[in-house]
Amino acid sequence: MSKLITLNEFIQTNQADFPFATGELSRLLNDIAVASKIVSRDVRKAGLVDHILGAQGNQNVQGEDQQKLDVVADEAFIKAFEQGGEVCGIASEENDDFVAFKSEQAKNGKYVVLFDPLDGSSNIDVNVSIGTIFSIYRRISPVGTEATLEDMLQPGTAQVAAGYVLYGSSTMLVYTTGKGVNGFTLDPSIGEYCLSHPSMKMPENGRLYAMNEGNIFECEEGLRKYINYCQSRENQTGMPYSGRYIGSLVADFHRNLIKGGIYIYPDVLSAPEGKLRLLYECNPLAFIAEQAGGLATTGRKRILEIKPERLHQRTPYYTGSKLMMEKAMECLAK
Ligand code: AHM
Numbered sequence: 028m029s030k031l032i033t034l035n036e037f038i039q040t041n042q043a044d045f046p047f048a049t050g051e052l053s054r055l056l057n058d059i060a061v062a063s064k065i066v067s068r069d070v071r072k073a074g075l076v077d078h079i080l081g082a083q084g085n086q087n088v089q090g091e092d093q094q095k096l097d098v099v100a101d102e103a104f105i106k107a108f109e110q111g112g113e114v115c116g117i118a119s120e121e122n123d124d125f126v127a128f129k130s131e132q133a134k135n136g137k138y139v140v141l142f143d144p145l146d147g148s149s150n151i152d153v154n155v156s157i158g159t160i161f162s163i164y165r166r167i168s169p170v171g172t173e174a175t176l177e178d179m180l181q182p183g184t185a186q187v188a189a190g191y192v193l194y195g196s197s198t199m200l201v202y203t204t205g206k207g208v209n210g211f212t213l214d215p216s217i218g219e220y221c222l223s224h225p226s227m228k229m230p231e232n233g234r235l236y237a238m239n240e241g242n243i244f245e246c247e248e249g250l251r252k253y254i255n256y257c258q259s260r261e262n263q264t265g266m267p268y269s270g271r272y273i274g275s276l277v278a279d280f281h282r283n284l285i286k287g288g289i290y291i292y293p294d295v296l297s298a299p300e301g302k303l304r305l306l307y308e309c310n311p312l313a314f315i316a317e318q319a320g321g322l323a324t325t326g327r328k329r330i331l332e333i334k335p336e337r338l339h340q341r342t343p344y345y346t347g348s349k350l351m352m353e354k355a356m357e358c359l360a361k
């Protein structure tokens with residue numbers, strides 16, 4: 028039996044690998060871990076506590092009903108960032124505008140965090156996996172001042188760390204600081220994340236594809252060709268691939284990271300720019316995908332190189348195993 032390594036120990040041991048090894052990023056990752064345990068606890072109670080379920084009545088900036096648990100998660104993370112002292116501002120999928128923290132300590136924070144507090148929220152009240160996704164950048168504005176929009180609109184290549192928490196059959200935290208990808212499982216009996224998936228590598232190929240196929244006639248010809256290829260015996264396995272679509276990006280991504288596969292949310296007639304948000308969802312998972320040996324593109328262009336223009340910008344999204352991604356992009360290019 029190998030020694031149990033907690034997330035805390037792992038972060039301390041690997042601190043020297045961090046791009047700016049001053050301890051602040053370590054503390055920030057710990058803040059995220061603590062907030063995610065609070066959210067995990069609340070998610071686990073969701074089916075029991077009636078008043079946590081159901082739409083709160085507000086709509087978020089995307090015009091979707093906001094479930095109470097979204098708000099709970101949003102607030103838990105914002106509080107952790109505001110009090111932690113390493114972060115000068117945040118932007119979240121649930122807030123119209125970014126938030127620049129006002130305290131002197133926060134103004135001296137070197138980082139901004141962009142996050143989706145609870146992704147896959149339509150799955151909350153049916154007891155299906157959901158997740159948190161986060162992305163960390165060094166600020167561009169001078170330390171000692173308030174965070175600016177420019178701090179938030181950095182390309183994904185500038186991320187110093189990114190990760191996700193999956194509230195699934197167990198709670199897992201997976202992250203990268205640009206030196207590979209490591210996964211930790213929350214042991215509820217001791218309340219600690221323990222290293223369970225060291226040096227995660229996405230299989231180069233796979234036979235699982237994830238797409239909302241209800242949109243198949245709403246998307247471009249090249250994508251229909253790729254899906255036909257997945258369903259035919261013409262692919263490299265000689266058997267149809269399996270379709271797997273949870274409808275929670277984090278869960279679909281995590282499965283593909285472990286088993287190999289491709290996730291696709293294309294531009295469709297009803298969502299001409301795609302559905303997923305570049306800053307809160309696509310960039311962090313693209314960083315992880317690439318660090319694990321996979322790819323993430325718009326179908327044509329590398330996600331991490333997009334220069335964001337708006338906080339809530341959306342993009343078509345293809346991510347997964349390298350060879351599957353190359354085949355999908357070849358179909359689109361034809
Ligand atoms: P959300 O951030 O509002 O939860 O939306 C993002 C989710 C993804 O997790 C998921 O992959 C996708 O939306 C599902 O969308 P659809 O129901 O259109 O297939």
Ligand code: MG
Pocket residue numbers: 120143145146147308
């Ligand atoms: Mg989301």
